[in-house]
Structures are given as C-alpha cells and as structure tokens.
Amino acid sequence: MAALKLVGLSGSLRRASHNSALLRSVQQRLAPGKLLDTPIDATLDILDYREVPLYNDDIERPASVQALDQALRDADGVILATPEYNYGVPGVLKNAIDWASRPAYKSAFYQKPVGIMGASPGAIGTARAQGQLKQVLLGMASQVFPYPEFNLGQAGQRFKDGELTDPTTLEFLDKYLLEFTSWVARVRSGEENP
C-alpha cells in the first residue's frame, strides 16, 4: 500500500498556536526518517485556510476554497487539532468545514476518516469543542476515529518554544498515531477491496 496521505487543520490561526504546534509534532513523528516506527507509512500536510472567506452561498467558491476542498478530497485521512473557543468549535475552523461540506453527502468530508485532537491552556483540554465537532463530522457522514479523546490540557506546560516536549504527551501522541494510521489504512483497504 502506498504511504497514507494525511492532511491536518488547526483550529487556531495565531502563529504561536499550540494546536498548530501539535500538528507539526504529528508531521515530525510521521515524516520519512520518522521518530515514530509505524508499520504504515504516512505523511501529514498541514493545510492553510487563512484566505478562505466567510461562507456565503451567494458567492462563487474562490480559489482558496477550491484548493482546501481538493486537498481534503485527495487525502486518505484528516486530523483536526482544535482549541476550544467559548465552549465550542472555533468559528474559523467551522467556517472552513462549512465550505468543504458541500455538496451535502458528496462532500470532501463524506465518509472521510477523521481524527480529532485538541490542546488548551485550561484543565478541560477542548473536550466540549471536540464533542461539538463530532456532531458536525457525523452530520456530514464522516468516519470519526473511534478512540479515547485526545484532550491536552495545561498546554502551556507541555510545549516549549512552539514544540511539544512533554514526554507523557508524546507517548500518548505516538500511540494515537499508531492506532490512527492503522485504522485509516484498514478503512481505505476496505474501500478498495470490499
């Protein structure tokens, strides 16, 4: 099987985002010459959606949306790493998802394997945002990675200079990625050889 193509979206656009850093950690641990010894080869491309406008059904899908949509369609699996804003999914991430959700049940997210993770400074580690995100993903008929939640609280203590350094978290991340890549491979293989 060819290496899995994974793409990641961070729910935060700020430069020093913990969730973007988390995705960079995923990237490093999966990259060729990788830190993580998975039986399944996989790479992660982090998608930039800063140029995506506010969703409006009246306007033509601009190039930024088409690029996002195509990258999601081409991917074997998606990882969403999100902060929690006001007990919910950040508007910016939901807005990107809203664009990519069309046409309904034929969208880039339809049947797509998706894993969720999230980091936040507080104790809850984005649990509420992740709950809402699962409703949204299942609403689009995505396949949601069945796994204990990756709720990374006290993010301030687990990252250093924009890099995830906490050994316990890295261990949990590696386990998550081993399971996630195996699951995506199984899902994709089942689609190819039903």
Add this chain to the structure above:
Amino acid sequence: MAALKLVGLSGSLRRASHNSALLRSVQQRLAPGKLLDTPIDATLDILDYREVPLYNDDIERPASVQALDQALRDADGVILATPEYNYGVPGVLKNAIDWASRPAYKSAFYQKPVGIMGASPGAIGTARAQGQLKQVLLGMASQVFPYPEFNLGQAGQRFKDGELTDPTTLEFLDKYLLEFTSWVARVRSGEENP
C-alpha cells in the same frame, strides 16, 4: 423606561436568507407604528458582520470588529437567528461571536440577555445548532432567554418573497417577542435597581 435597544445577528450571509428575513419580521413588528402591541417599546437593529475577518489573536481588532463589539455592548438585548450548518452553528456566526467574546467574562456578551431563533428548510428547524449555541452563550456567561425553542422548520413554505407570511409562525413570533421584550426589560430594570 426608554425603549429597549435590541440588536440582531443572522447566522447566514446570503441575500435570500430565511433567518435574515426572520429578523426583518422582528424589526417590522417592533418598529414604531408597530404591528405588535407590546407594553414595552423596543427596536431591533440588524448588525452586518460581513467585513469581520477570520478570528486571529495575532491581529489587531479591525474597525469592523470594534463596530460589532460596540453595537453589542450598547444593546439591551440580542436576538440570534441562525440556520444550522452540518448539525452545528454556522462558522460565520461563531466567528463573529468569538471576536465579541473578548476579553473573557468582560465581553459584550457577558451577562447580556440573548434570545435564539432559527429557520431551516428541513424538519428539525435548527434545533441542534441552537443547542450548541446555548452552550456557547452560557460559556460566555450570557443570559439566555428561558423559553421554548423557536425552531422554524419547513422555512420554504413559511416565507414568501423574502417575508415571513405564515400566520401560525407570526402568531408564535409575536408571543415570543412579547415575552422576550418583557424579560429583557425585567433583567435591565433589575440591573438598574438591584
């Protein structure tokens, strides 16, 4: 007591939005020489947030955000009329809320009386989006209007030429507005004379 200043946000930016039409109905029924005979005078200003950018903590709050924030702060109460996108709150509306949610617990939404309504073409009438929105509002410590949900399904049959025409819905809307304006007046009066 001076007339209540209410502001409304529609969760959809498209021109023919049912939710924007719903807010225009609210406006008409409350306006001077109004259709609805409330004991409490109130006006509704519909806020335009098309120019609000994607939330990013790195950037300075632009004029569009400052104007939105100030209008919300100046209001006695807020009405959110929202469609449901992918079983959740539209990203565009959540993005506007995310901007207006700062600083935490000192924001425009802090303790603000907020009513929710929603219209959709389907049967559910935005019930799931409204559930998520309540979590978000209570997360910001807004005061959420305690009232049966205004879930307007089959919107296609209830509006005509961009106007709410269904008599049953108008009756429900009038009742809602009577209760809502009384509640906002009570809340505000309690704040002024504790």
